[in-house]
Structures are given as structure tokens and as C-alpha cells.
Amino acid sequence: MARIGFVGLGNMGLPMAQNLLKAGHQVEGVDVSGAAVEKLRAAGGASAETHKIAAARADVVVTMLPAGQQVREVYLGNGGIIENANEGTLLIDCSTIDVETARAVAAAAEARGLLMLDAPVSGGVTGAAAATLTFMVGGSERAFVRAETILQTMGKTIVHAGGSGNGQAAKICNNMMLGISMIAVSEAFILAEKLGLDAQKLFDIASKSSGQTWAMTGYCPVPGLVPTSPANRDYQAGFTTAMMLKDLKLAQDAARASGATTPLGAEAAALFGLYAGQGEAGRDFSGIIRFLRGK
Numbered sequence: 250m251a252r253i254g255f256v257g258l259g260n261m262g263l264p265m266a267q268n269l270l271k272a273g274h275q276v277e278g279v280d281v282s283g284a285a286v287e288k289l290r291a292a293g294g295a296s297a298e299t300h301k302i303a304a305a306r307a308d309v310v311v312t313m314l315p316a317g318q319q320v321r322e323v324y325l326g327n328g329g330i331i332e333n334a335n336e337g338t339l340l341i342d343c344s345t346i347d348v349e350t351a352r353a354v355a356a357a358a359e360a361r362g363l364l365m366l367d368a369p370v371s372g373g374v375t376g377a378a379a380a381t382l383t384f385m386v387g388g389s390e391r392a393f394v395r396a397e398t399i400l401q402t403m404g405k406t407i408v409h410a411g412g413s414g415n416g417q418a419a420k421i422c423n424n425m426m427l428g429i430s431m432i433a434v435s436e437a438f439i440l441a442e443k444l445g446l447d448a449q450k451l452f453d454i455a456s457k458s459s460g461q462t463w464a465m466t467g468y469c470p471v472p473g474l475v476p477t478s479p480a481n482r483d484y485q486a487g488f489t490t491a492m493m494l495k496d497l498k499l500a501q502d503a504a505r506a507s508g509a510t511t512p513l514g515a516e517a518a519a520l521f522g523l524y525a526g527q528g529e530a531g532r533d534f535s536g537i538i539r540f541l542r543g544k
Contacts, residue, residue, distance in 0.1 A: 254303030387416035484536035
């Protein structure tokens with residue numbers, strides 16, 4: 250079993266760390282929230298005062314942080330993980346960040362004799378708790394082979410997407426598709442309503458036809474059609490509008506940097522930005538249907 254330093258015990262990080270504990274790993278947690286650290290300790294984990302201390306004592310370091318800025322600070326800053334980890338330590342960043350930062354941190358880690366993976370996740374808080382996350386992994390084959398059993402403890406689907414940064418690339422491309430799809434599904438159900446077509450009838454038809462998409466069959470924005478959908482709970486967040494907007498902005502940054510043309514991605518980012526600006530940033534992203542209805 251590995252000695253794991255886990256930095257970032259938020260809504261996603263804490264249940265992921267708890268699943269590592271359940272698998273028998275030693276987990277030492279670091280977070281700005283004392284309450285989060287106490288929850289890890291209650292589950293059988295330990296705590297470290299700083300990520301510097303955790304890195305120096307770990308075989309593996311896992312991070313789940315808000316954005317690229319925090320990832321750079323924690324890995325590359327004075328007293329950072331890369332500076333203090335022992336040679337051969339495996340570093341796994343599960344944050345969703347920009348591709349450029351992921352590749353810069355990986356290059357710095359490699360120069361110090363460390364193994365580094367970017368491994369953002371899909372599946373939300375529910376998937377983190379149930380250990381059914383999808384990991385999109387970028388990095389060397391050697392690092393991936395070493396990390397695979399650890400990732401399997403926290404997730405169900407583990408995909409090696411290629412070299413450093415490719416995990417982040419996969420995540421932002423996937424979520425750009427999801428954001429666009431949710432808007433398309435919402436517009437279709439709003440149009441059906443205006444035309445007098447029952448929502449259940451449209452669902453029954455489209456879910457078995459060419460309009461089928463996970464945004465409808467797995468996460469329908471119309472209440473009453475998919476039992477597990479946040480639409481049935483006043484759009485209480487499984488994946489917040491703020492998180493979707495962050496990923497759509499990352500996709501647009503990447504599109505500009507690479508010269509890709511993504512007009513629907515740009516429009517989705519604009520619409521989710523307007524929705525978030527109405528005080529709905531903490532609402533589930535599927536609530537965009539209410540914004541499109543004019544509510």
C-alpha cells in the first residue's frame with residue numbers, strides 16, 4: 250500500500266481521499282479548511298500542516314485544486330511539491346486546469362526525476378463518493394502504469410489520453426460538448442412545449458432516435474423525465490454552472506491558442522456566463538433551461 254499525500258480536500262477531493270483510505274492506503278491530507286481535514290482524520294487518515302511536509306513524506310501525491318494558478322503555486326512555488334518530493338515520487342494532479350500549466354508543471358517534475366500525470370475527472374461529487382469517476386490521464390506510459398491501480402481505487406474508467414496535458418485536453422473537449430448539448434436539449438424541449446408537444450413524448454422519441462444525447466437521457470433538464478436529474482430537485486447542483494463556465498472558458502482559451510474554430514463553444518460560454526451572472530453560479534448547469542425560458 251502507498252503513502253499518499255492528498256492536497257485539496259474539497260467536495261471532490263475529500264471523498265476521493267476517503268476511497269483511498271478504504272483501499273488500505275495511508276493518506277495524509279492538506280487543506281485550508283480545518284473541517285475538511287478533520288473529516289479525513291475521522292475516516293482514518295492523517296494530516297500535514299503544509300503540502301511541503303506531505304510531499305516530503307509521500308510515495309504518491311494527489312492534488313485536487315480549483316484552478317491553474319493554485320496548481321502552479323502548490324507545485325512550482327517556494328516550498329512547493331516538486332522542490333520537496335523525493336526522487337521517483339509519483340505526482341497526480343486531478344484538477345481541471347489549462348493545458349499550458351499542466352505541461353509546464355510536468356516538465357518541471359520530470360527535470361527533478363519525478364513522475365507526473367494530469368488526470369482530471371468526470372462524474373461529479375456523486376461519482377467521487379461512489380468511486381465511479383472517469384479519469385482522463387496525460388503523461389508518460391511509465392507514470393500511467395504506476396498510477397493505474399491507485400486511480401482505479403477512485404474511479405471506474407481510466408483512460409490514458411497520451412502525453413502530458415492530454416488529460417486536460419480531453420476534459421475540456423468533453424465538457425465543451427456537454428455544455429453545448431445541454432443548451433441544445435433545453436432549446437428542443439422549450440420549442441416542443443411551445444408547439445404543444447408533451448415533454449414525455451419528445452423524450453421517448455428522441456431518446457431512441459438521432460437526437461439522443463447523455464445531456465437528455467442521463468441528465469434531462471426537464472423535471473420528471475429522468476429520476477436522478479437535478480431538475481427534480483430545483484437544480485440543486487451536481488455540477489455547478491460556475492464549474493461548467495470555467496471549463497468552457499478553458500476550452501475557448503485553448504481554441505484561441507491552437508487556432509481551432511469553435512463557434513458553438515464560444516456561444517455556450519457566453520450563455521452560461523449570462524446565466525451565472527444572474528446569481529445562478531451555484532445552481533446546477535442544467536438549470537440553463539430556466540434562463541433560456543426567460544425565467
